[in-house]
Amino acid sequence: MGADAAKREPKSEPNVVLDWGPAQFRALLIGPDGEESERIETPQGIQSMVDGDFSGLLARTLTPWRQRRGPLSIVAAGMIGSRNGWLEMPYVPTPASPADLAAAARRLELEGGDTVTFLPGLTHRAARPYPDVMRGEETQLVGFGLGRDMTVVLPGTHAKWARIAGGRIERFQTFVTGEIFATLSRHSFLAKVAARPAVPDRQAFARGLAAARDAQPDAGGLLTRLFSVRTGWLAGKITPGEMVDYLSGLVIGWEFVEAERGGWCRAGDTVAVVGDDDLVDLYRRAAEASGLAVVMGPEDAAVRGALAITALV
Amino acid sequence: MGADAAKREPKSEPNVVLDWGPAQFRALLIGPDGEESERIETPQGIQSMVDGDFSGLLARTLTPWRQRRGPLSIVAAGMIGSRNGWLEMPYVPTPASPADLAAAARRLELEGGDTVTFLPGLTHRAARPYPDVMRGEETQLVGFGLGRDMTVVLPGTHAKWARIAGGRIERFQTFVTGEIFATLSRHSFLAKVAARPAVPDRQAFARGLAAARDAQPDAGGLLTRLFSVRTGWLAGKITPGEMVDYLSGLVIGWEFVEAERGGWCRAGDTVAVVGDDDLVDLYRRAAEASGLAVVMGPEDAAVRGALAITALV
Numbered sequence: 001m002g003a004d005a006a007k008r009e010p011k012s013e014p015n016v017v018l019d020w021g022p023a024q025f026r027a028l029l030i031g032p033d034g035e036e037s038e039r040i041e042t043p044q045g046i047q048s049m050v051d052g053d054f055s056g057l058l059a060r061t062l063t064p065w066r067q068r069r070g071p072l073s074i075v076a077a078g079m080i081g082s083r084n085g086w087l088e089m090p091y092v093p094t095p096a097s098p099a100d101l102a103a104a105a106r107r108l109e110l111e112g113g114d115t116v117t118f119l120p121g122l123t124h125r126a127a128r129p130y131p132d133v134m135r136g137e138e139t140q141l142v143g144f145g146l147g148r149d150m151t152v153v154l155p156g157t158h159a160k161w162a163r164i165a166g167g168r169i170e171r172f173q174t175f176v177t178g179e180i181f182a183t184l185s186r187h188s189f190l191a192k193v194a195a196r197p198a199v200p201d202r203q204a205f206a207r208g209l210a211a212a213r214d215a216q217p218d219a220g221g222l223l224t225r226l227f228s229v230r231t232g233w234l235a236g237k238i239t240p241g242e243m244v245d246y247l248s249g250l251v252i253g254w255e256f257v258e259a260e261r262g263g264w265c266r267a268g269d270t271v272a273v274v275g276d277d278d279l280v281d282l283y284r285r286a287a288e289a290s291g292l293a294v295v296m297g298p299e300d301a302a303v304r305g306a307l308a309i310t311a312l313v
Numbered sequence: 314m315g316a317d318a319a320k321r322e323p324k325s326e327p328n329v330v331l332d333w334g335p336a337q338f339r340a341l342l343i344g345p346d347g348e349e350s351e352r353i354e355t356p357q358g359i360q361s362m363v364d365g366d367f368s369g370l371l372a373r374t375l376t377p378w379r380q381r382r383g384p385l386s387i388v389a390a391g392m393i394g395s396r397n398g399w400l401e402m403p404y405v406p407t408p409a410s411p412a413d414l415a416a417a418a419r420r421l422e423l424e425g426g427d428t429v430t431f432l433p434g435l436t437h438r439a440a441r442p443y444p445d446v447m448r449g450e451e452t453q454l455v456g457f458g459l460g461r462d463m464t465v466v467l468p469g470t471h472a473k474w475a476r477i478a479g480g481r482i483e484r485f486q487t488f489v490t491g492e493i494f495a496t497l498s499r500h501s502f503l504a505k506v507a508a509r510p511a512v513p514d515r516q517a518f519a520r521g522l523a524a525a526r527d528a529q530p531d532a533g534g535l536l537t538r539l540f541s542v543r544t545g546w547l548a549g550k551i552t553p554g555e556m557v558d559y560l561s562g563l564v565i566g567w568e569f570v571e572a573e574r575g576g577w578c579r580a581g582d583t584v585a586v587v588g589d590d591d592l593v594d595l596y597r598r599a600a601e602a603s604g605l606a607v608v609m610g611p612e613d614a615a616v617r618g619a620l621a622i623t624a625l626v
Binding site: 083132133187210217219224226232237 | 396397439440441442443444445446470471486487488489490492493495496497499500501502523524527529530531532533534535536537539540541544545547548550564567568570571574575576
């Protein structure tokens with residue numbers, strides 16, 4: 001079913017929040033209290049969809065819920081609404097309120113009676129050299145709440161720093177920190193030497209943070225500091241078991257250095273960290289090492305945001 | 314044969330320069346005029362040496378030359394003398410002259426009469442947070458000549474910027490630019506979209522350089538700018554066929570930005586670019602885009618340097 005079949009329909013209370021990403025399918029059944037009551041997770045991410053039959057897979061996967069609850073009202077944010085996903089949703093420009101996001105939502109009626117409401121992404125057109133984009137994080141920001149005037153950090157493969165104020169998302173910027181970490185730890189000079197520790201090595205992470213924050217002029221930029229994973233090993237100062245956590249601290253710490261230089265924060269500020277995985281704790285540590293006070297967002301910010309935006313559709 | 318068998322011997326004129334790297338074996342036969350007269354290249358790099366029988370493979374591979382020329386006098390610099398190679402050679406500390414490098418060379422006598430003279434690496438102990446290291450580039454620097462007082466750039470997976478003056482290598486710094494380019498172009502978000510052009514796209518490379526040099530404060534640091542490969546594609550401004558060359562321009566251009574910030578050069582300076590592959594031309598373009606005048610080193614700097622150092626052993 002193409003995007004032409006999509007149209008906006010009157011409001012309906014969603015009972016499924018769909019988080020269908022590149023590497024994973026995840027659906028959350030929402031109870032009458034607005035909380036997750038059940039979830040279905042499969043490894044059938046967008047990247048594994050060779051036949052493009054998104055509606056068929058969705059219908060089959062959610063059969064147990066449909067049998068119990070009748071036709072499902074599904075809301076979907078994030079990469080499923082991207083060029084590589086089911087249908088390409090527009091990007092709403094900053095500054096944007098939840099109502100602005102709701103106005104760009106599109107509802108698709110599926111065979112069997114289910115509906116899917118796709119939420120749009122967000123673009124910051126003033127970014128250089130090309131408009132910056134997010135898909136999914138805008139929903140997390142709404143779930144966190146836009147009432148405060150502050151900087152919010154959303155860790156991830158492509159981490160986002162956003163400024164919220166007056167009920168709107170004012171602007172944001174992407175940092176590909178997670179991508180650098182993943183590709184270097186798996187495929188670079190250190191991949192052959194590094195041993196993955198069973199539990200995260202907090203001390204090695206902290207040393208990576210410190211290496212990122214070294215303000216001496218000859219400490220160099222990121223391209224130079226990354227080599228310290230190797231030189232530290234050659235010097236007998238970083239063991240193979242410490243390399244991955246040291247690298248993690250180095251790149252996340254460097255993200256904060258770049259964010260400070262870009263005016264997103266400075267020592268003494270309070271920033272929020274919003275996410276639902278282990279990265280949140282690492283970013284909290286990096287923020288504290290940068291002299292920032294930290295407010296932690298709710299783990300279910302994405303669900304809260306999806307429901308809040310859909311309530312305005 | 315272990316490192317214990319290595320000892321320094323009186324000077325002998327080498328007739329083979331060995332460039333045995335991680336992914337490739339390369340040996341150059343040197344004629345009486347000191348120029349390469351013949352070469353043997355195989356894909357049997359250090360990484361493929363599962364049995365550790367370096368001397369056996371070397372002896373077999375160079376048999377044709379030994380049959381014609383008798384026992385070979387081989388000189389070896391670079392990664393073959395590293396922890397992952399045949400034997401681990403020491404690093405000479407900066408500042409270092411060719412004589413300092415020669416004093417740390419070690420000669421190994423092989424069964425059959427061949428000798429291998431291993432040249433040391435170089436370390437800059439004042440680097441932060443750990444001593445920086447090079448193996449092989451110091452030999453290229455000697456081959457370029459240390460008589461001038463200038464900055465020399467040696468492109469590569471781990472590019473080196475070095476300061477030479479008064480016949481010595483004063484200091485140097487590593488930039489992992491090539492590693493970032495290789496891992497991102499093969500394994501990141503852009504690997505799925507990018508098409509490798511048959512010929513380099515100079516214009517896309519120049520646009521990447523320009524994106525690196527954008528001095529507006531909100532243009533961000535490297536972690537942000539790398540995302541422009543994706544946002545440019547999403548905005549219809551970068552085609553899949555342009556992505557790889559744009560990324561190349563972006564990361565090499567950023568290396569020059571970091572080098573400027575670190576005091577290695579500033580607009581109007583003359584720098585040398587020394588190497589033997591396609592990177593040299595890309596670095597020349599990046600240098601010129603940075604307002605630098607460029608002296609190009611000889612392609613055979615590594616051979617010249619190996620012979621010059623060995624002549625002092």
